Amino acid sequence: MFDVHAGYIVMISGAVTVLLRFLPFIAFGKKRPEFVLYLGRVLPPSVMAMLTVYCLKSVDVLRGSHGIPEALACVLVVILHVWKRNTLLSITAGTIAYMFMVQFVFA
């Protein structure tokens, strides 16, 4: 019954993720190059924007629901978050709205 393939996927994903977390502590030690410190400051907002695009990569604006449920749900998350600054509220409301749209409105 044990899914060996999934087991390997978990081992590899885990090893790579944990290794990446350890890498800066192993590789740079006491002296960190100045350009690395700069990247540490400015990269997180860039990467979060990139991961948002990554999440939406399969949205097809030409077919199906044309990305309308995704766009509406994202706008809702942005508005709610600017207004309340409550991550949990933004995520929960956005996800429920999206689930409702894809299950009932754009089904």
Added chain:
Amino acid sequence: MRTSVIGRAIHDTLPVMTGYVVLGIGFGILLSTKGYGVFWALLTGLAIYSGTMQFVCIDMFTAGTGLISAAGTALMVSARHIFYGISMSERYGKIHGLKKAYMIYALTDETYSLVCESDDEDYCFWVSLLDQSYWVIGGVTGALLGEIIPFNTKGIDFALTALFVSICVEQWLNSESHYPAIIGFTASVLCLVVFGAGNFLIPAMIAITIMLFALRGRIDV
């Protein structure tokens, strides 16, 4: 003073608790609807402990992804952790042994957002431990719920998108320079159009890095 440190850690991690438990439940439900139960929720929460990577793993389980491809995906999705480590390496550099190893292993997006403000080693340790407990409890709860309550989960994976969008908004409101976010978004969309959904992450990362250095004079004020 130990109890007050734990108390402070519990207090400060409450927003993460609600977020991790709810998102963890979403992850657990999605996992169990694909045929992977409590064992997998526990295993991924301990072996990977990265929400993004664990959600991506569910895709890889069912798509029968090859192992090299899985390693490449993990490298790209988790690459951002390098930068949390870099900004923490000065403070965490003083901690030794298992405790240090655990804190580095447990440095997730949300944990980073709390510990990057603190110099207190015990506080950082408790924040790390509490956050992982919330996440694992959420995942296991979700996996159990998914097995006993059958309901239509279509669209529940939007939770991840919503998480990133809200983090983007939060960072936008907190940062003086918006160039990093704009660069990240623009470069990613352009690379998505040019290279397609399956291959755009590596070019996007390269483009982002180049642009961040090219525009350094404007960004770094």
